[in-house]
Amino acid sequence: MTALATIALCWRVERCDGVTIGLTAHDRDLTIDGLVHRAAPGMTPSAVVRGDGLAADTMDVGGALTSSAIDERDLIAGRWDGARVAIFAVDWVTGALHAELGEGRIGSVELSDRGFTAELRGASAALDRAVVETTSADCRAALGDKRCRVAMAGRRRMLRVVSVEGVVVTVDAVEPSADGYGGGVLRWIGGANTGLASAIAGSAGATLTLRADPAFAVAAGTLVEVIEGCDKTIATCAGRFGNALNFRGEPYLPVMDLLTRYPGG
Known part of the structure; x- marks a missing residue:
């Protein structure tokens, strides 16, 4: 007798604003770790592209805009941008974890007449970022962050x-x-x-x-x-915030046009 397979595909989506939903490809809702994963037969993930090299791990999740949890207007507005997604397989009888299939954050989202497709970028996608900062006349810190250190209380x-x-x-x-x-x-x-x-x-x-x-x-x-915001200039940093000591730019660094100057030019 052939053993009955009781494996269901699930994914947990955590938006940046704290809203968390669970979805499953099973034909009925499943409760996993206290979160109800709603049956969503229209949601299908692509093959997970993974490797042992330095290339970014990616995959796509596609589905129809039929679930009240994922609304077309919210996708367009960007509510789901950067959301953390974990995809895994469970035993739909016991709820036990069977396999972790992938995890990432939502990148680009494409809409079509058939629904939507969301790209998931894995942890190795961080390797695509620049290793060191490039010089700039403007400040590269964000107002109030740990490098800027301007107190935002009252701002x-x-x-x-x-x-x-x-x-x-x-x-x-x-x-x-x-x-x-x-x-x-x-x-x-x-x-x-x-x-x-x-x-x-x-x-x-x-x-x-x-x-x-x-x-x-x-x-x-x-x-x-x-x-409040900042225009990233040294004048504003020193004059308005009194924070020139933490300015993260090089306003007095000679620029490339210095090399093209000539006497009498």
């Missing part, structure tokens, strides 16, 4: 949206200094954009200019968190 403010016209957002309080929010971030706390963040190109008074339109419509009164 984050909870505000209300007064109006939105395209990329221009008017809030109910003026900026702390001229273009104080330029280069900063606006985090949506309420409304359809909850959990998303928008980069701020510049600010003037109570007006913020975003680098891109909000993913979804914004109603007046929506709560947002606005975080």
